[in-house]
Amino acid sequence: MRLGELALAEVEQRLRHGLALATGPFVFRIRSPLPLVAENLHRLYADFPLAEGPFADFHVRVDRVAGPRRWLKPQAQFWLESVHPFQPLPADQAYALLEWGMNWCIAGHAHHYLMLHAAVLARGERALILPGDPGAGKSTLTAALMLDGWRLLSDELTLVDRHDGLIRALARPVSLKNASIGVIRAHAPAAVFGDEARDTHKGTVSHLKPSADSVARLAEPAHPAWIVFPRWRADAPARLTPRPKAAAFLHLASHAYNYSLLGELGFRLTARLMDTCQCWDFEYGHLPEALQCFRALAAR
Amino acid sequence: MNRRCGDLLTVLRTPARMADLTLAGWDRLLPQAASAGLLARLSVLADDLGLTTTLPPSVQPHLTAARTLAARQRRAVLWEARKLDDALAATGMPVLVLKGAAYVLGELPPARGRLFADIDILVPKDRLGEAEACLMLAGWHAHRHSDYDQRYYRQWMHELPPMTHIRRASHLDVHHNLLPETARLKTRPEAVIEAARPLPGYRCLRLPALEDLVLHSATHLFHEGEWQHGLRDLADLDALLRLGNQRATWWTDLLAHAAAHNLTYPLALALRYCRRLLATPVPAAVLEEVGRAGARLLWPLRDALFLRGFATAHADCALPGTRLAAFLLYVRAHYLRMPLTLLLPHLLHKATQGQEKTAT
Numbered sequence: 001m002r003l004g005e006l007a008l009a010e011v012e013q014r015l016r017h018g019l020a021l022a023t024g025p026f027v028f029r030i031r032s033p034l035p036l037v038a039e040n041l042h043r044l045y046a047d048f049p050l051a052e053g054p055f056a057d058f059h060v061r062v063d064r065v066a067g068p069r070r071w072l073k074p075q076a077q078f079w080l081e082s083v084h085p086f087q088p089l090p091a092d093q094a095y096a097l098l099e100w101g102m103n104w105c106i107a108g109h110a111h112h113y114l115m116l117h118a119a120v121l122a123r124g125e126r127a128l129i130l131p132g133d134p135g136a137g138k139s140t141l142t143a144a145l146m147l148d149g150w151r152l153l154s155d156e157l158t159l160v161d162r163h164d165g166l167i168r169a170l171a172r173p174v175s176l177k178n179a180s181i182g183v184i185r186a187h188a189p190a191a192v193f194g195d196e197a198r199d200t201h202k203g204t205v206s207h208l209k210p211s212a213d214s215v216a217r218l219a220e221p222a223h224p225a226w227i228v229f230p231r232w233r234a235d236a237p238a239r240l241t242p243r244p245k246a247a248a249f250l251h252l253a254s255h256a257y258n259y260s261l262l263g264e265l266g267f268r269l270t271a272r273l274m275d276t277c278q279c280w281d282f283e284y285g286h287l288p289e290a291l292q293c294f295r296a297l298a299a300r
Numbered sequence: 301m302n303r304r305c306g307d308l309l310t311v312l313r314t315p316a317r318m319a320d321l322t323l324a325g326w327d328r329l330l331p332q333a334a335s336a337g338l339l340a341r342l343s344v345l346a347d348d349l350g351l352t353t354t355l356p357p358s359v360q361p362h363l364t365a366a367r368t369l370a371a372r373q374r375r376a377v378l379w380e381a382r383k384l385d386d387a388l389a390a391t392g393m394p395v396l397v398l399k400g401a402a403y404v405l406g407e408l409p410p411a412r413g414r415l416f417a418d419i420d421i422l423v424p425k426d427r428l429g430e431a432e433a434c435l436m437l438a439g440w441h442a443h444r445h446s447d448y449d450q451r452y453y454r455q456w457m458h459e460l461p462p463m464t465h466i467r468r469a470s471h472l473d474v475h476h477n478l479l480p481e482t483a484r485l486k487t488r489p490e491a492v493i494e495a496a497r498p499l500p501g502y503r504c505l506r507l508p509a510l511e512d513l514v515l516h517s518a519t520h521l522f523h524e525g526e527w528q529h530g531l532r533d534l535a536d537l538d539a540l541l542r543l544g545n546q547r548a549t550w551w552t553d554l555l556a557h558a559a560a561h562n563l564t565y566p567l568a569l570a571l572r573y574c575r576r577l578l579a580t581p582v583p584a585a586v587l588e589e590v591g592r593a594g595a596r597l598l599w600p601l602r603d604a605l606f607l608r609g610f611a612t613a614h615a616d617c618a619l620p621g622t623r624l625a626a627f628l629l630y631v632r633a634h635y636l637r638m639p640l641t642l643l644l645p646h647l648l649h650k651a652t653q654g655q656e657k658t659a660t
């Protein structure tokens with residue numbers, strides 16, 4: 001059963017006892033009394049399957065913080081079991097908090113994968129890995145590529161399977177910040193967004209609903225084919241330039257969540273990525289031109 | 301421990317029972333074991349029994365991930381040990397590794413699948429300054445402690461203020477005794493240092509006698525105010541005791557060491573709860589003998605308190621009164637640590653200094 005087949009009221013009801021959402025390899029059992037969380041999950045995860053069995057990988061909840069503050073400045077807290085990794089945030093950021101918390105769960109625990117800090121999409125069987133420093137325009141590009149028909153695997157966490165070196169999909173909503181939100185809304189007026197969380201530590205944040213195709217093909221792994229380091233510069237012409245593999249390796253390794261934790265395995269998996277992928281630097285100023293560039297790359 | 305936590309104790313006692321768990325059972329067990337710091341241990345035990353591939357597919361990744369983390373920490377400990385040996389070898393002093401690091405370097409059973417927060421070493425008290433100077437030269441620094449904190453550690457405690465390596469960010473606790481200087485129980489670190497043996501491949505690092513490792517772990521566990529990893533420490537003790545039990549004279553040796561160090565009481569607690577919760581094969585006569593170290597009438601009260609201490613491993617394990625017990629154990633830890641004439645001003649200082657990071 002898909003989450004979208006439930007009425008909003010039913011989602012709210014289930015969130016009281018635990019709504020088990022299957023996002024690729026992970027089942028999250030989510031509890032929350034907050035309508036904001038229910039509404040956004042209902043909107044953004046509509047195409048995701050509900051997990052049927054008794055097992056969940058992570059038991060999380062987003063609660064109101066008790067105390068007199070709740071009447072003046074209500075706050076929300078994220079919990080994994082009895083651990084709360086973050087400070088409470090204003091209640092109107094509760095949904096963003098849940099998304100960050102879910103990322104934290106995976107990045108901090110899923111050491112059966114090599115986890116790179118990179119977005120990843122696929123065309124056919126081939127995966128495009130987009131590592132990027134904050135502000136490099138990685139999320140904007142990811143959102144635009146997905147809306148252009150690329151299959152989203154993740155906007156933040158590239159999961160490399162330790163057994164076969166393939167990339168596993170999460171297909172969770174794309175987190176967009178500040179000006180990017182307006183850029184994507186203008187680029188694709190039909191795109192579905194979650195409620196904006198304002199004044200977060202990242203500024204204004206809104207999540208973009210993943211394409212139905214991305215979610216439908218969650219179970220399909222992708223073969224790493226390209227590693228592209230994007231950089232947005234105002235009005236820059238879209239341009240791919242080769243990046244030396246040694247430099248690409250070092251960047252990936254130093255930006256991975258658990259490269260050194262995996263030891264020799266981390267090295268072997270990253271080296272294998274280098275062997276199988278073309279590595280490019282990519283500068284762009286305008287999305288349509290950038291998308292054209294990636295279409296050409298995929299057609300080669 | 302609450303019945304919802306029963307599976308955790310069952311699989312710690314008899315790892316083969318992991319094969320019988322249902323998926324719903326695993327759904328409860330994995331978070332409990334992770335919270336208690338025992339998931340990697342279970343993972344290694346499952347591997348030893350050849351169970352891993354027979355377990356439900358959704359469970360296996362969690363065990364793999366936990367094992368991966370433990371392997372990483374093991375590598376890190378071995379590397380830190382090498383660096384410590386380099387930093388302190390020139391002094392020629394004996395440097396004893398304690399707890400987790402001792403289990404890893406001594407290749408003792410509790411090392412398998414164990415997680416670490418820091419490395420503990422013990423040096424002779426009269427050479428503490430020399431050790432500290434060498435460690436600082438090699439990059440370990442005590443971080444932002446106030447004058448009050450410095451005095452708290454240096455005058456009253458059994459260790460230097462915790463040190464962190466400037467590049468590797470690893471944590472190091474340098475002890476000169478098993479218990480604080482101000483503690484009610486007085487111990488004799490000289491005897492522990494004397495009984496330690498050199499570790500092959502290292503110049504100054506030494507491994508305490510097995511009896512002393514048991515006594516240190518027991519003392520540490522039952523003098524601590526934080527109990528979340530109490531069950532993990534008890535599992536360490538269980539593994540050490542089972543190893544010792546292979547020696548014919550083990551229990552006599554252990555009791556003799558305990559008496560010599562004035563640590564029979566914490567040992568009595570350790571043996572009682574190891575047997576109670578983990579079915580450690582402690583002979584009844586031994587239990588009886590060490591049990592005399594504590595007033596007989598108080599055992600039900602101690603049980604009520606400590607069993608709740610172990611129950612803080614995970615919310616599922618909680619018994620009625622667990623929060624009160626956790627608070628009482630915290631108070632008890634401070635009471636054992638220093639006399640009231642020191643403790644009250646200390647707590648007052650902590651209260652007025654807000655979040656100042658004075659350890660415990």
